[in-house]
Amino acid sequence: MLKKSNLILVTLGITLMAFVPNCKKGAATATLASDAASRVYVAPGEKDEVYAFLSGGFSGQMSVYGIPSARLFKIIPVFSVFPENGYGFDEETKEMLKTTHGYVPWDDSHHVESSMTDGKQDGRWMFLNANNTPRLARIDLKSFETKEILEIPNTAGNHASPFATENTEYLMAATRFSVPVPQASVPIDSFSKGGFKGTVTMVKVDKNTGRLSIELQVLVPGFNYDLSHCGKKKSHDWCFFSSYNSEQAHKMLEVGASKKDKDFILAFNWVRAKECKDQGKAYNFGGEYVNNFHDENKPAVSTKLSGVKMLNPKDCPGMMYYMPTPKSPHGTDVDSTGEYIVGGGKLASVIPVHSFSKMMEVKDKKEHHSTEIEGIPVLKYESTLAGEVQKPCLGPLHTEFDGKGYAYTSCFVSSEVVKWKLGTWEVVQHLPAYYSVGHLSIVGGSSSEPYGKYLIAMNKITKDRYLPVGMELPQSAQLYDISSGKAELLSDFPTVGEPHYSQMIPAKLLMDKTAKLYPLEENKHPYATKNENEAKIVRLGSTVHIYMTAIRSHFKPDIIEARTGETLYFHVTNLEQDYDIPHGFAIGGAPNMTNLLIMPGETRTFKWVAPKPGVYPFYCTDFCSALHQEMQQYIRVSP
Amino acid sequence: MKTLLFQTLSKKNRLLILGVGLVLVLVYLIPIWSISISAPQYPEGLGMQIWINKITGATPYDLKNINLLNHYIGMQEIVSESIPELLFMPYVLGYLIFGAFITEIYPKVGMAILGIINLLLVGLVGLSDFWRWEYNYGHNLNPEAPIIVEGMAYQPPLLGCKEMLNITACSYPSYGGLILGLSLVALVYILWDENRRKKSNVV
Ligand SMILES: [Cu+2]
Numbered sequence: 001m002l003k004k005s006n007l008i009l010v011t012l013g014i015t016l017m018a019f020v021p022n023c024k025k026g027a028a029t030a031t032l033a034s035d036a037a038s039r040v041y042v043a044p045g046e047k048d049e050v051y052a053f054l055s056g057g058f059s060g061q062m063s064v065y066g067i068p069s070a071r072l073f074k075i076i077p078v079f080s081v082f083p084e085n086g087y088g089f090d091e092e093t094k095e096m097l098k099t100t101h102g103y104v105p106w107d108d109s110h111h112v113e114s115s116m117t118d119g120k121q122d123g124r125w126m127f128l129n130a131n132n133t134p135r136l137a138r139i140d141l142k143s144f145e146t147k148e149i150l151e152i153p154n155t156a157g158n159h160a161s162p163f164a165t166e167n168t169e170y171l172m173a174a175t176r177f178s179v180p181v182p183q184a185s186v187p188i189d190s191f192s193k194g195g196f197k198g199t200v201t202m203v204k205v206d207k208n209t210g211r212l213s214i215e216l217q218v219l220v221p222g223f224n225y226d227l228s229h230c231g232k233k234k235s236h237d238w239c240f241f242s243s244y245n246s247e248q249a250h251k252m253l254e255v256g257a258s259k260k261d262k263d264f265i266l267a268f269n270w271v272r273a274k275e276c277k278d279q280g281k282a283y284n285f286g287g288e289y290v291n292n293f294h295d296e297n298k299p300a301v302s303t304k305l306s307g308v309k310m311l312n313p314k315d316c317p318g319m320m321y322y323m324p325t326p327k328s329p330h331g332t333d334v335d336s337t338g339e340y341i342v343g344g345g346k347l348a349s350v351i352p353v354h355s356f357s358k359m360m361e362v363k364d365k366k367e368h369h370s371t372e373i374e375g376i377p378v379l380k381y382e383s384t385l386a387g388e389v390q391k392p393c394l395g396p397l398h399t400e401f402d403g404k405g406y407a408y409t410s411c412f413v414s415s416e417v418v419k420w421k422l423g424t425w426e427v428v429q430h431l432p433a434y435y436s437v438g439h440l441s442i443v444g445g446s447s448s449e450p451y452g453k454y455l456i457a458m459n460k461i462t463k464d465r466y467l468p469v470g471m472e473l474p475q476s477a478q479l480y481d482i483s484s485g486k487a488e489l490l491s492d493f494p495t496v497g498e499p500h501y502s503q504m505i506p507a508k509l510l511m512d513k514t515a516k517l518y519p520l521e522e523n524k525h526p527y528a529t530k531n532e533n534e535a536k537i538v539r540l541g542s543t544v545h546i547y548m549t550a551i552r553s554h555f556k557p558d559i560i561e562a563r564t565g566e567t568l569y570f571h572v573t574n575l576e577q578d579y580d581i582p583h584g585f586a587i588g589g590a591p592n593m594t595n596l597l598i599m600p601g602e603t604r605t606f607k608w609v610a611p612k613p614g615v616y617p618f619y620c621t622d623f624c625s626a627l628h629q630e631m632q633q634y635i636r637v638s639p
Numbered sequence: 640m641k642t643l644l645f646q647t648l649s650k651k652n653r654l655l656i657l658g659v660g661l662v663l664v665l666v667y668l669i670p671i672w673s674i675s676i677s678a679p680q681y682p683e684g685l686g687m688q689i690w691i692n693k694i695t696g697a698t699p700y701d702l703k704n705i706n707l708l709n710h711y712i713g714m715q716e717i718v719s720e721s722i723p724e725l726l727f728m729p730y731v732l733g734y735l736i737f738g739a740f741i742t743e744i745y746p747k748v749g750m751a752i753l754g755i756i757n758l759l760l761v762g763l764v765g766l767s768d769f770w771r772w773e774y775n776y777g778h779n780l781n782p783e784a785p786i787i788v789e790g791m792a793y794q795p796p797l798l799g800c801k802e803m804l805n806i807t808a809c810s811y812p813s814y815g816g817l818i819l820g821l822s823l824v825a826l827v828y829i830l831w832d833e834n835r836r837k838k839s840n841v842v
Contacts, residue, residue, distance in 0.1 A: 517700070552707055553785075577700035578707070579683075626711065627785055 057498025070493035079107035085597035091605035119448030134158035153287030178222035191250035196222035232338035262324040276316035285310035314375025331398035355386035400445030518601030525603035527571030550583035553627035584621025660739025671815035713784025
């Protein structure tokens, strides 16, 4: 049985190879434009045209690059601790990594989503998912800092997340690993008997503050929900989730989940879902989760919450439909007009494109239904199909749009990006990728208004591309210019972690809005010291609060006396009010705590339990001034 | 000469004086002088503005940052409170404006001349005081400063630009200063115009 399936796959692969002579031709078109170097060259002092926000995959972070230069500007810590600035270690941010499982200082971050207004990027926030321990994060694009993390209950593997609706009304988060909901110890083989479930979560985004909250969960059949994209314009009310393993196999998924010719794209009408909730059709359901919020200049607050509103699809007709989509679809992408929903079937030999208008036309006509799964009608494949891109490549995954009528699809197996035309479904160009491309991203390419000049392909493997650096090589992204008729490869660059997906934003939308400092007078930190004269040491039994200031080039107070076993809190306020003058704070040998990097006008707290008697130096770690080396002092610990 | 002093101002010139008086009121609302500083680590520059009654940074944080830079060379902190001149300067301006309005009631050429003398006096005394103030800040340095460069003083220029260590400081009148200057020009014009009118009357 097993062998047979493998054989089929191999045969399929060979057949496809034979049918796709273009792939080889694609490699030939890879010749670099001779002036590519000058097109990625950003002269000293000049600025890049685009910000690229790349998720860090297993690094759990997000990194910021300039495009076209591909220079790395910053790593924004989100789900993983970051010794460089104390994120996840210091008293202000350690609560950010709290979950119902306790402190989880790492995650696997796949999808970056930008906030939108009217379907266009608005440059307010970036959102990032945590796949492993289901969470969503909101990153503020003024400070480029993680401000909020929300845990998603009743789910496992938060992969189809965080995809935003047209005005960022909601972020969608769907189950990758269906599990018993609520959690219970059940035999694993009850998966195939329908014992496992998935959930689709609607996370509400407050339109003024960005605060996240769970509006509703929908209990869906136990498949693996993989990716999502929400509609635009006419398809505004809808979000589309790809799913695989509709076979509900629970062992050897490689084969077991690849049996059926078609899995599904789940069309979800979130407006209808909210309506059903408001009509009282959702019921109270359990589920513990936490919400961590880091307000400016205050310690992050972690709040434990419990219970959600749960909705069953059969109680809310018209909310969900399954659209059959060939062979384990991975990507589901909606074009800039909101009409086409493009599936990326990992094992498919076509790129299927569903038509939103067709779906609307047939969705409630019985003759277009083939069956129903747990209250969700399954539409006929042909009924919603707008067209198929024939033999585009091997392993099509993700598609983005240039706003000029073309779509670009990444193909993992044949390692290329394929450009094709919407409407005629003809392939117009093959662009090789080095190697094994996953997602690709066009500036604004998932919004309703693509900027359409640059495309990056994010690759999993870089054998032979860079100087070898041991067993693990960097992963990479590749930059193409897609502004003219023929896309051209401009450069490739190694990245931090796995560059899973990215959002790229024109620089002019963000660069002038960036915060330069935290105004001292607005610092509401309970332990802020806004003036050197207020620096002090307060002893409360064996707890010592040190209200410390840092300014070029000294700390105050600078001589600290303590006794072994006392707990010292160094609340350091950076008194600077100048752009780009953070101060650091570190104590020699301090366990459990790394460093503080305190922005101008900010207060951060370093917790230290006085160890055995001795004299311990502390110092500024951020080279702040000519006398930075002098920005140091001692703590004396007596018995 | 005597006849010129008591010659009644023409309607046009009276209006001009009224204009001068009104425009001078603006000097309460805008800076008179500005000193800008640029250095490699301050590509966007830092600015300091002198108003009729206060000293501020060009942005809410510039003054603080200028003081932070200055502390390395031991310069005392620049704060409005340490400059007593700023306490009575608003009254001097009030006196000038008052003069303009009195001239409307008693519109004689002599009043315009008085105005010229007043403005010149204010300008000269003001500038020399400003120079003295710059001299003190630039020379009275803390002998325990972290950075001491032998023979170096940090007096900013009265007018124009000057390099001090890695910093280029430029000092120019700001809008308020320009208004004061233009007021003087307007009064001199009135004097010239009245003088011409007197001659043409005689002929
Ligand atoms: Cu420092």
